[in-house]
Amino acid sequence: MARDLAPTLSDMRRAIARLRRLRDEADLTLAPFSDERALVERFIEIISEASRSIPQDVKDDFPHMGWRRVADVGNHIRHAYHRVDREILLNIMEHDLDLLDETLSRIQSRLSGE
Structure with a gap:
Protein backbone atom coordinates (compact mmCIF):
# COMPACT_ATOMS: atom_id res chain seq x y z
CA MET A 1 0.00 0.00 0.00
CA ALA A 2 2.84 2.45 0.75
CA ARG A 3 3.97 2.55 -2.87
CA ASP A 4 0.43 3.09 -4.16
CA LEU A 5 -0.27 5.88 -1.70
CA ALA A 6 3.10 7.64 -2.02
CA PRO A 7 2.31 9.46 -5.30
CA THR A 8 -1.03 10.64 -3.94
CA LEU A 9 0.53 12.08 -0.80
CA SER A 10 3.29 13.66 -2.85
CA ASP A 11 0.76 15.29 -5.21
CA MET A 12 -1.19 16.66 -2.29
CA ARG A 13 1.91 18.09 -0.64
CA ARG A 14 3.07 19.66 -3.92
CA ALA A 15 -0.33 21.33 -4.33
CA ILE A 16 -0.08 22.63 -0.74
CA ALA A 17 3.39 24.01 -1.46
CA ARG A 18 2.09 25.83 -4.53
CA LEU A 19 -0.81 27.29 -2.57
CA ARG A 20 1.56 28.47 0.14
CA ARG A 21 3.77 30.11 -2.47
CA LEU A 22 0.78 31.90 -3.98
CA ARG A 23 -0.36 32.98 -0.53
CA ASP A 24 3.07 34.24 0.52
CA GLU A 25 4.25 35.87 -2.70
CA ALA A 26 1.16 37.56 -4.02
CA ASP A 27 -1.43 40.03 -2.90
CA LEU A 28 -4.31 37.73 -3.72
CA THR A 29 -7.52 39.35 -4.86
CA LEU A 30 -9.02 36.06 -6.06
CA ALA A 31 -11.37 37.92 -8.34
CA PRO A 32 -13.85 35.70 -10.18
CA PHE A 33 -12.37 34.23 -13.37
CA SER A 34 -8.89 35.57 -12.60
CA ASP A 35 -5.86 33.40 -13.30
CA GLU A 36 -4.83 33.40 -9.64
CA ARG A 37 -8.29 32.24 -8.54
CA ALA A 38 -8.25 29.49 -11.15
CA LEU A 39 -4.87 28.31 -9.82
CA VAL A 40 -6.03 28.34 -6.21
CA GLU A 41 -9.22 26.50 -7.04
CA ARG A 42 -7.38 23.91 -9.13
CA PHE A 43 -4.82 23.13 -6.44
CA SER A 48 -9.63 17.24 -2.46
CA GLU A 49 -9.68 14.57 -5.14
CA ALA A 50 -6.42 12.98 -4.01
CA SER A 51 -7.72 12.79 -0.43
CA ARG A 52 -10.36 10.35 -1.63
CA SER A 53 -7.60 7.86 -2.44
CA ILE A 54 -6.34 7.69 1.12
CA PRO A 55 -7.65 4.46 2.66
CA GLN A 56 -10.22 4.86 5.42
CA ASP A 57 -8.08 3.00 7.94
CA VAL A 58 -5.32 5.58 7.43
CA LYS A 59 -7.79 8.45 7.77
CA ASP A 60 -9.17 6.88 10.94
CA ASP A 61 -5.74 7.31 12.54
CA PHE A 62 -5.94 11.08 11.96
CA PRO A 63 -9.54 12.03 12.89
CA HIS A 64 -8.54 15.63 13.69
CA MET A 65 -8.02 16.23 9.97
CA GLY A 66 -11.65 16.53 8.93
CA TRP A 67 -11.27 14.34 5.86
CA ARG A 68 -14.92 14.71 4.81
CA ARG A 69 -14.47 18.49 4.65
CA VAL A 70 -11.29 18.08 2.58
CA ALA A 71 -13.15 15.89 0.08
CA ASP A 72 -16.29 18.04 0.04
CA VAL A 73 -14.58 21.33 -0.77
CA GLY A 74 -13.59 20.03 -4.21
CA ASN A 75 -17.19 19.12 -4.97
CA HIS A 76 -18.28 22.56 -3.89
CA ILE A 77 -15.75 24.22 -6.19
CA ARG A 78 -16.70 21.99 -9.13
CA HIS A 79 -20.46 22.03 -8.77
CA ALA A 80 -21.21 25.35 -7.10
CA TYR A 81 -18.38 27.40 -8.59
CA HIS A 82 -20.62 30.44 -8.84
CA ARG A 83 -21.13 30.39 -5.06
CA VAL A 84 -17.53 29.87 -3.93
CA ASP A 85 -16.82 32.85 -1.76
CA ARG A 86 -13.36 34.40 -1.90
CA GLU A 87 -13.24 34.26 1.90
CA ILE A 88 -13.63 30.46 1.84
CA LEU A 89 -10.58 30.15 -0.40
CA LEU A 90 -8.55 32.56 1.72
CA ASN A 91 -9.57 30.76 4.90
CA ILE A 92 -8.38 27.44 3.46
CA MET A 93 -5.08 29.00 2.46
CA GLU A 94 -4.56 30.73 5.81
CA HIS A 95 -5.83 28.12 8.25
CA ASP A 96 -5.98 24.63 6.75
CA LEU A 97 -2.80 24.05 4.77
CA ASP A 98 -0.39 23.67 7.68
CA LEU A 99 -2.46 21.06 9.51
CA LEU A 100 -3.06 19.10 6.33
CA ASP A 101 0.60 19.20 5.33
CA GLU A 102 1.70 18.07 8.79
CA THR A 103 -0.82 15.23 8.70
CA LEU A 104 0.33 14.12 5.26
CA SER A 105 3.93 14.23 6.41
CA ARG A 106 3.06 11.99 9.36
CA ILE A 107 1.29 9.55 7.04
CA GLN A 108 4.32 9.49 4.74
CA SER A 109 6.63 8.83 7.69
CA ARG A 110 4.45 6.03 8.92
CA LEU A 111 4.28 4.39 5.49
CA SER A 112 8.01 4.67 4.92
CA GLY A 113 8.56 2.87 8.22
CA GLU A 114 6.50 -0.13 7.17
Whole structure:
Protein backbone atom coordinates (compact mmCIF):
# COMPACT_ATOMS: atom_id res chain seq x y z
CA MET A 1 0.00 0.00 0.00
CA ALA A 2 2.84 2.45 0.75
CA ARG A 3 3.97 2.55 -2.87
CA ASP A 4 0.43 3.09 -4.16
CA LEU A 5 -0.27 5.88 -1.70
CA ALA A 6 3.10 7.64 -2.02
CA PRO A 7 2.31 9.46 -5.30
CA THR A 8 -1.03 10.64 -3.94
CA LEU A 9 0.53 12.08 -0.80
CA SER A 10 3.29 13.66 -2.85
CA ASP A 11 0.76 15.29 -5.21
CA MET A 12 -1.19 16.66 -2.29
CA ARG A 13 1.91 18.09 -0.64
CA ARG A 14 3.07 19.66 -3.92
CA ALA A 15 -0.33 21.33 -4.33
CA ILE A 16 -0.08 22.63 -0.74
CA ALA A 17 3.39 24.01 -1.46
CA ARG A 18 2.09 25.83 -4.53
CA LEU A 19 -0.81 27.29 -2.57
CA ARG A 20 1.56 28.47 0.14
CA ARG A 21 3.77 30.11 -2.47
CA LEU A 22 0.78 31.90 -3.98
CA ARG A 23 -0.36 32.98 -0.53
CA ASP A 24 3.07 34.24 0.52
CA GLU A 25 4.25 35.87 -2.70
CA ALA A 26 1.16 37.56 -4.02
CA ASP A 27 -1.43 40.03 -2.90
CA LEU A 28 -4.31 37.73 -3.72
CA THR A 29 -7.52 39.35 -4.86
CA LEU A 30 -9.02 36.06 -6.06
CA ALA A 31 -11.37 37.92 -8.34
CA PRO A 32 -13.85 35.70 -10.18
CA PHE A 33 -12.37 34.23 -13.37
CA SER A 34 -8.89 35.57 -12.60
CA ASP A 35 -5.86 33.40 -13.30
CA GLU A 36 -4.83 33.40 -9.64
CA ARG A 37 -8.29 32.24 -8.54
CA ALA A 38 -8.25 29.49 -11.15
CA LEU A 39 -4.87 28.31 -9.82
CA VAL A 40 -6.03 28.34 -6.21
CA GLU A 41 -9.22 26.50 -7.04
CA ARG A 42 -7.38 23.91 -9.13
CA PHE A 43 -4.82 23.13 -6.44
CA ILE A 44 -7.60 22.79 -3.87
CA GLU A 45 -9.44 20.45 -6.25
CA ILE A 46 -6.29 18.32 -6.62
CA ILE A 47 -5.96 18.06 -2.84
CA SER A 48 -9.63 17.24 -2.46
CA GLU A 49 -9.68 14.57 -5.14
CA ALA A 50 -6.42 12.98 -4.01
CA SER A 51 -7.72 12.79 -0.43
CA ARG A 52 -10.36 10.35 -1.63
CA SER A 53 -7.60 7.86 -2.44
CA ILE A 54 -6.34 7.69 1.12
CA PRO A 55 -7.65 4.46 2.66
CA GLN A 56 -10.22 4.86 5.42
CA ASP A 57 -8.08 3.00 7.94
CA VAL A 58 -5.32 5.58 7.43
CA LYS A 59 -7.79 8.45 7.77
CA ASP A 60 -9.17 6.88 10.94
CA ASP A 61 -5.74 7.31 12.54
CA PHE A 62 -5.94 11.08 11.96
CA PRO A 63 -9.54 12.03 12.89
CA HIS A 64 -8.54 15.63 13.69
CA MET A 65 -8.02 16.23 9.97
CA GLY A 66 -11.65 16.53 8.93
CA TRP A 67 -11.27 14.34 5.86
CA ARG A 68 -14.92 14.71 4.81
CA ARG A 69 -14.47 18.49 4.65
CA VAL A 70 -11.29 18.08 2.58
CA ALA A 71 -13.15 15.89 0.08
CA ASP A 72 -16.29 18.04 0.04
CA VAL A 73 -14.58 21.33 -0.77
CA GLY A 74 -13.59 20.03 -4.21
CA ASN A 75 -17.19 19.12 -4.97
CA HIS A 76 -18.28 22.56 -3.89
CA ILE A 77 -15.75 24.22 -6.19
CA ARG A 78 -16.70 21.99 -9.13
CA HIS A 79 -20.46 22.03 -8.77
CA ALA A 80 -21.21 25.35 -7.10
CA TYR A 81 -18.38 27.40 -8.59
CA HIS A 82 -20.62 30.44 -8.84
CA ARG A 83 -21.13 30.39 -5.06
CA VAL A 84 -17.53 29.87 -3.93
CA ASP A 85 -16.82 32.85 -1.76
CA ARG A 86 -13.36 34.40 -1.90
CA GLU A 87 -13.24 34.26 1.90
CA ILE A 88 -13.63 30.46 1.84
CA LEU A 89 -10.58 30.15 -0.40
CA LEU A 90 -8.55 32.56 1.72
CA ASN A 91 -9.57 30.76 4.90
CA ILE A 92 -8.38 27.44 3.46
CA MET A 93 -5.08 29.00 2.46
CA GLU A 94 -4.56 30.73 5.81
CA HIS A 95 -5.83 28.12 8.25
CA ASP A 96 -5.98 24.63 6.75
CA LEU A 97 -2.80 24.05 4.77
CA ASP A 98 -0.39 23.67 7.68
CA LEU A 99 -2.46 21.06 9.51
CA LEU A 100 -3.06 19.10 6.33
CA ASP A 101 0.60 19.20 5.33
CA GLU A 102 1.70 18.07 8.79
CA THR A 103 -0.82 15.23 8.70
CA LEU A 104 0.33 14.12 5.26
CA SER A 105 3.93 14.23 6.41
CA ARG A 106 3.06 11.99 9.36
CA ILE A 107 1.29 9.55 7.04
CA GLN A 108 4.32 9.49 4.74
CA SER A 109 6.63 8.83 7.69
CA ARG A 110 4.45 6.03 8.92
CA LEU A 111 4.28 4.39 5.49
CA SER A 112 8.01 4.67 4.92
CA GLY A 113 8.56 2.87 8.22
CA GLU A 114 6.50 -0.13 7.17
